[in-house]
Amino acid sequence: MATISFDLVSPENLIFNDDVGTIIVPGKDGDLGILPGHSQVMSSLRPGRVMVYSEDKNLVKSFFVSGGFAEINPEKCIVLAESVVELNSLDKSSIEKEIEELGSNESKESEEQLLIAKAKLEAITVSFYDKI
């Protein structure tokens, strides 16, 4: 089976760069599963999980992104995200605390942050995509 090269880039550094089997990214209109030979798509992303699988469909890495863009062509997939964290480094109780704090604050900015924090919480609680 073929592989597709995958770059996960944040403004501060290149977080992931390798040839992989499958990637799932959270597109704005729904999740995109990307396999080698995917058609050319440029999509913006919603806050959510980016899952990376090896050629034999084992989960290699999972990240949380706070939104961004994906550029996909048959050989390469590039995800640009402003903030990227590895899923297993997230801590449930601290996110819940964050949500609580943001909920009491009513500025426009914190509303956005709240959406991201809620998506974060969802990302660590759900387990679909763990196996494909």
Added chain:
Amino acid sequence: MPSLKDIKIQINSVGSTKKITSAMKMVAASKLRRSQEKAEAARPYSSRLEEMLSSLASSAVSGEGIIKLLTGTGNDQNYIVVPVSADRGLCGGFNSSINRETFKLVKSLEGNGKKVQLMPVGKKSRDFFNRVMKDQIIESFVDLNISSTGYDSALNISNKLQELYFDSKFDKCILVFNKFKSAISQEVRQQQLIPLDVSNSEKEEEKDNFSNAIYDYEPDEETILKDLLPKNVSIQIFKVLLESDAGEQGARMAAMDNATRNAGEMIDSLTLKYNRTRQAFITKELIEIISGAESI
């Protein structure tokens, strides 16, 4: 004629200055390496973003809402100039060249009948423009510490700029910053940030096989563009801040290297003077003794 003791004191004080400057040089050199790595690490993101943007830019049709970041307001009467300097001095002509260039730019814009406002970044330019054009400063950002706070501080500046822009406070935004050329040389550059100058960014991108191909856009071109444009402003600022940070360290390293060398030369000449004076005293005493002995 200074006494021997005076010269000795002077030699010692130049010696301790030399120690300080050479230590500062070492520190700047190691910081330079770090800033350069940071700047290097930020490159993939910004170049990809620019690539995406340039392929999308042609689809921008009307000048409504966020798209205005690309198409402009249709006016060019009000300018905002953002000089990016360092927070600290002792780095040669780094800060003063920024201030001089900005001052010149502001004067020439005003000469053409434009209204200019300032938004200095970094203590050195804030202090300078506080003295010369205080009433034109609308906001200033200091103590950014870009190498430790990273992207967030760029985001702050970018949010402020966009807020002002959509309040129709200005039509064009120009950044003045030091471009990092090599460890010892920086070049003052101007970059138009808003509205975005696409033709400029296109030159630097490297084309691969797919960059000219047709993409499917999800959800659609306009939505992506609307997400992309504000991010691009932030990333451009981030890039400039990193670049300027690396430039600052480079400039400081060069300045301190010079200072250390000068101190070395000064110590040499002072030591020579010290030895000569000492010899002169000895000779004088000898003559006194001999002539005293002769007279008996």
